[in-house]
Amino acid sequence: MTGATDDARRYVTEARRIVVKVGSSSLTTASGGLDADRVDALVDVLAKVRSGGEKEIVLVSSGAIAAGLAPLGLTRRPKDLARQQAAASVGQGLLVARYTASFARYGVRVGQVLLTTDDTSRRAHYRNAYRTLDQLLAMGALPVVNENDTVATDEIRFGDNDRLAALVAHLVRADLLVLLSDVDGLYDGDPSKPGTSRIAQVAGPDDIAHVEIGSAGKAGVGTGGMVTKVEAARIAAAAGIPVVLTSASRAADALAGRDTGTYFHRTGRRSADRLLWLAHASTPQGSLTLDDGAVRAVVEGKKSLLAAGVAGIEGDFVAGDPVELRDTAGRAVARGLVNFDAKEMPRMLGRSTPELARELGPEYEREVVHRDDLVVIG
Numbered sequence: 305m306t307g308a309t310d311d312a313r314r315y316v317t318e319a320r321r322i323v324v325k326v327g328s329s330s331l332t333t334a335s336g337g338l339d340a341d342r343v344d345a346l347v348d349v350l351a352k353v354r355s356g357g358e359k360e361i362v363l364v365s366s367g368a369i370a371a372g373l374a375p376l377g378l379t380r381r382p383k384d385l386a387r388q389q390a391a392a393s394v395g396q397g398l399l400v401a402r403y404t405a406s407f408a409r410y411g412v413r414v415g416q417v418l419l420t421t422d423d424t425s426r427r428a429h430y431r432n433a434y435r436t437l438d439q440l441l442a443m444g445a446l447p448v449v450n451e452n453d454t455v456a457t458d459e460i461r462f463g464d465n466d467r468l469a470a471l472v473a474h475l476v477r478a479d480l481l482v483l484l485s486d487v488d489g490l491y492d493g494d495p496s497k498p499g500t501s502r503i504a505q506v507a508g509p510d511d512i513a514h515v516e517i518g519s520a521g522k523a524g525v526g527t528g529g530m531v532t533k534v535e536a537a538r539i540a541a542a543a544g545i546p547v548v549l550t551s552a553s554r555a556a557d558a559l560a561g562r563d564t565g566t567y568f569h570r571t572g573r574r575s576a577d578r579l580l581w582l583a584h585a586s587t588p589q590g591s592l593t594l595d596d597g598a599v600r601a602v603v604e605g606k607k608s609l610l611a612a613g614v615a616g617i618e619g620d621f622v623a624g625d626p627v628e629l630r631d632t633a634g635r636a637v638a639r640g641l642v643n644f645d646a647k648e649m650p651r652m653l654g655r656s657t658p659e660l661a662r663e664l665g666p667e668y669e670r671e672v673v674h675r676d677d678l679v680v681i682g
Contacts, residue, residue: 311569312546313561314561316548316558316559316560316561317560319546320479321359321360321362321476321480322353322361322362322480323361323478323480324361324363324482325468325469325482325484326363326366326485326552327485327486327552328366329485330551331343331346331365331399332370333374337371338367338398338399340402343403344409346552346555347406347407347409347410349556349559351412352556354412362441362447362476362478363446364450364465364468364472365403367395368391368392368395368450369381369388369395370391370395371394371395371396371398371402372391372394372398373391375395376391407446412446413444413445413446414447415445415446416450417436417450418450418451419450419451419472420451421587434476437449438476451468464532464536466483466533466536467532467535467539467584468585469540470536470537470540470545473543474539474580474581477574478545479545479546481547482548482550482558483547483550484550484552486551488550488554489503490530490533490549490566491503492514493515502565503515505566505568505569506537506567507569508571509538509571533549537549537568539580539584540568541569542571542572543573543574543580544570544573547567549565549566549567549568579678579679582678582679583639583679588619588626589621589622589627590618590619590628591617591618591619592609592614592616592617592618592628592630592642593615593616593631593632594613594614594615594630594632595614595654596631598610599613599637602637602638602680603637603638603680606675606680608671608672608673608674608678609629609678610657610671610672611652611653611654611656612655612657614653614654615632617649617650617653619646620646623643625642626639626640626642627640629673637680637681638681639679639681640678640679641677641678642673643671643673
């Protein structure tokens with residue numbers, strides 16, 4: 305395992321563009337409110353890493369909702385959406401202000417970037433998100449990324465910035481993803497119980513197939529847990545990005561390539577950019593049932609979906625929405641961005657493109673889902 309360890313350290317130390325994700329429990333008190341000392345400790349580490357000018361950092365930070373609890377007189381994270389959004393509205397300003405002040409000690413400018421899944425699954429929005437982040441880095445600023453919890457209801461229900469961090473790492477073409485939490489790595493059992501040990505490296509899913517992964521964090525102010533972190537690591541590793549999972553208190557060791565936490569080796573290569581978001585972050589607004597020929601064309605032939613292959617529809621989607629593509633047994637085989645509204649689809653089912661163009665007009669002479677906006681998930 306020595307060779308693998310050496311490779312891991314080399315990938316970490318040679319990484320130029322790094323995405324670091326920190327959870328709510330590492331920044332706030334259990335009752336809500338930012339812990340200035342914890343924020344400053346993290347900033348001290350990140351500022352030192354980028355001080356030589358050779359490395360770039362993108363920080364994906366949870367904590368907006370947690371930071372807004374105490375100022376609003378809330379003793380715990382609310383369950384209802386309206387109060388979650390209110391807490392996010394108050395807390396997001398406090399969070400970015402704290403980062404701005406803390407990084408200012410090192411002369412580092414901070415830029416806030418709030419994302420929703422819609423910003424990154426649609427082609428034009430995806431390009432805009434990439435350009436903004438890339439330009440911030442080019443101008444020497446440090447982007448602080450969070451989900452737009454104030455208005456994006458799906459993101460709050462979706463509930464974890466770990467997956468967002470994996471997708472942002474892919475978006476900015478990062479060389480490394482570091483996930484920081486209140487646990488110093490992945491263990492082969494409950495880390496609070498004797499007899500368990502840290503898993504130093506994960507070469508692939510089979511290495512942890514036997515591990516029972518807990519779902520709850522310690523502090524109770526966040527929404528993620530080890531399950532979401534391992535899933536985020538799997539997404540990033542499959543997209544060609546190595547991952548280090550450790551505690552915020554060991555961030556300096558992790559970024560220096562020392563033996564801390566759990567290192568997830570790359571298991572795949574970088575895929576087409578937006579399709580990773582489409583597969584892992586989009587929320588289908590409906591579904592299309594495909595006949596057997598269309599399933600083969602989409603899954604095996606990597607073809608666009610035409611109206612002739614659509615046997616049924618479900619949901620109330622509009623053009624540009626993500627939809628699930630299912631076989632006749634109801635199994636999801638792909639996901640894509642549809643080119644027509646749901647109300648237009650019934651008269652199109654099973655009909656050829658030339659026939660639709662003749663009867664309904666030239667705007668119907670196009671694919672229902674273009675192959676560039678489609679990802680196979682089955």
